[in-house]
Amino acid sequence: MSHGWADQLMNDHETTEKVFAAVALALDAPAGPPPGLLQDALAYFEGYVGACHHLKEEHHLFPLVERRGVPKHGGPLAVMLGEHDESRLVLPRLSALIHRYTRGEREVLDELRATFAHYSTLLKDHFWKENDILFPLARRVLTEADGDAVMAGIEATESAIGPDTRATFYALAERVINAGGVEDLSFGVERDVLAAILNTLPVELSFVDKDDCVRYFSHENGHKIFPRTRGAIGMAVQNCHPEKSVHIVNRILADFKAGRRAVAEFWIEMGDTMAHIRYFAVKNPAGEYLGTLEVVQDIAPIRALTGQRRILSEA
Numbered sequence: 528m529s530h531g532w533a534d535q536l537m538n539d540h541e542t543t544e545k546v547f548a549a550v551a552l553a554l555d556a557p558a559g560p561p562p563g564l565l566q567d568a569l570a571y572f573e574g575y576v577g578a579c580h581h582l583k584e585e586h587h588l589f590p591l592v593e594r595r596g597v598p599k600h601g602g603p604l605a606v607m608l609g610e611h612d613e614s615r616l617v618l619p620r621l622s623a624l625i626h627r628y629t630r631g632e633r634e635v636l637d638e639l640r641a642t643f644a645h646y647s648t649l650l651k652d653h654f655w656k657e658n659d660i661l662f663p664l665a666r667r668v669l670t671e672a673d674g675d676a677v678m679a680g681i682e683a684t685e686s687a688i689g690p691d692t693r694a695t696f697y698a699l700a701e702r703v704i705n706a707g708g709v710e711d712l713s714f715g716v717e718r719d720v721l722a723a724i725l726n727t728l729p730v731e732l733s734f735v736d737k738d739d740c741v742r743y744f745s746h747e748n749g750h751k752i753f754p755r756t757r758g759a760i761g762m763a764v765q766n767c768h769p770e771k772s773v774h775i776v777n778r779i780l781a782d783f784k785a786g787r788r789a790v791a792e793f794w795i796e797m798g799d800t801m802a803h804i805r806y807f808a809v810k811n812p813a814g815e816y817l818g819t820l821e822v823v824q825d826i827a828p829i830r831a832l833t834g835q836r837r838i839l840s841e842a
């Protein structure tokens with residue numbers, strides 16, 4: 528069944544939450560937030576969140592959910608609509624404060640921080656409710672044709688605003704996110720904690736950028752199925768593979784760049800190890816190719832599992 532609409536709307540939520548994180552960081556900066564970042568963020572909140580995202584739900588998703596038996600009053604739909612309305616009441620206040628701050632009235636900063644906290648907390652909580660409660664409910668009650676109708680409605684709402692609306696606003700969001708210091712806000716952890724998390728994953732990761740250059744690998748100091756040294760960073764990926772397989776690597780990369788496929792998968796028996804190797808095309812929210820992620824895992828212990836061990840049997 529087609530639930531592309533949920534992916535689209537949840538992408539909007541995720542992008543918006545990253546903008547919130549970037550603005551929150553900027554508002555806490557000792558030198559005060561750069562006015563340009565606040566103006567870009569405001570343009571995104573007004574032009575996309577308020578005037579596009581909420582409308583896609585109000586005009587196309589909620590009415591169909593209601594038609595499939597979920598009452599508009601007294602249930603989750605009423606809560607969602609109420610929160611959209613509240614966010615629309617807060618936004619003009621936020622807008623006025625941002626305009627005053629960019630005109631040089633630095634004394635409004637405390638009120639600006641409090642108003643932004645109100646707006647962003649309200650919507651973060653709202654997105655969570657939609658992602659975890661309303662959308663799963665909608666997935667259950669909507670038919671396949673309903674899902675297609677919501678998708679068509681999303682596209683119609685976006686094109687009524689202008690061509691490439693989503694890509695344009697996602698690019699604006701990206702500008703805010705980058706200006707706010709993106710490396711520290713992906714998951715609310717510092718860069719070294721993020722590195723430790725990646726090194727704790729039971730899979731080995733390598734990343735080559737859009738120009739086929741190796742930029743990252745995990746587990747530098749631990750055991751690896753395919754050992755790598757720091758010298759690989761900066762090398763062309765073609766130089767890291769045996770010559771007889773380079774043409775296959777090149778074909779996969781060309782397919783990823785052209786969007787012909789997004790995953791390539793191999794598995795190799797190496798003694799007791801069953802190396803499962805997957806390549807994933809990595810794209811930004813606008814769908815642009817950023818590079819390729821290699822994920823390597825020894826799946827022999829997983830393949831050997833039988834029966835079950837449930838968490839309750841551990842008690």
Ligand SMILES: [Fe+2]
Binds near residue numbers: 611
């Ligand atoms: Fe919503």
Ligand SMILES: [Fe+2]
Binds near residue numbers: 540
């Ligand atoms: Fe939403």
